[in-house]
Amino acid sequence: MSKEFTKIQPRHGERMMHCGHLDAKKHHFFKMQGGKAKFCRPDGTWGESEWIIVCDACWRKAGGNPRRVLIRGDSTWKGNDPMVTETEDSGTVHNEPPPDPSNN
Numbered sequence: 806m807s808k809e810f811t812k813i814q815p816r817h818g819e820r821m822m823h824c825g826h827l828d829a830k831k832h833h834f835f836k837m838q839g840g841k842a843k844f845c846r847p848d849g850t851w852g853e854s855e856w857i858i859v860c861d862a863c864w865r866k867a868g869g870n871p872r873r874v875l876i877r878g879d880s881t882w883k884g885n886d887p888m889v890t891e892t893e894d895s896g897t898v899h900n901e902p903p904p905d906p907s908n909n
Contacts, residue, residue, distance in 0.1 A: 808890035815882040815889070820854040825877030829860035834889045835871045844876060852879050 813836050815821065822844060834856065841853040859867070859874045867873035 810887040811889045811891055813889075814885075814887050815856055817883060817885050819856060819882045820852060820879055821856045821858050821882055822852075822854045822876045822879050823858040824860050824863040824874055826860035826863060827858070827880075829862065831861040833859045833861065833864045833871075835859070844879065846879070854879060856882070 811834075815834070815836075822842065835858075837855050837857070841855050842857075843851060843853050845851055857871050857874060857876070859871065863874055867875075
């Protein structure tokens with residue numbers, strides 16, 4: 806059974822926040838609908854991203870809520886080949902604006 810690619814795909818040069826486990830076998834991809842989330846790196850610099858990439862283990866630990874995922878890093882997507890596929894268990898929708906850490 807082949808999987809279909811999602812209509813929305815990461816594009817070359819886009820920033821990605823991730824859980825730090827990029828070598829895991831399965832990942833969950835989320836593109837925020839309400840704009841970019843701001844984050845602060847350990848060195849004090851700020852970044853923005855519309856995308857969150859989470860390994861399956863961190864996804865389960867967060868209870869299926871992308872707002873509860875511990876972000877451990879960010880990177881830049883390379884290439885424009887489709888990578889993200891549709892899944893059967895993608896029915897949960899979290900349609901909230903991303904948090905702004907500078908407001909805390």
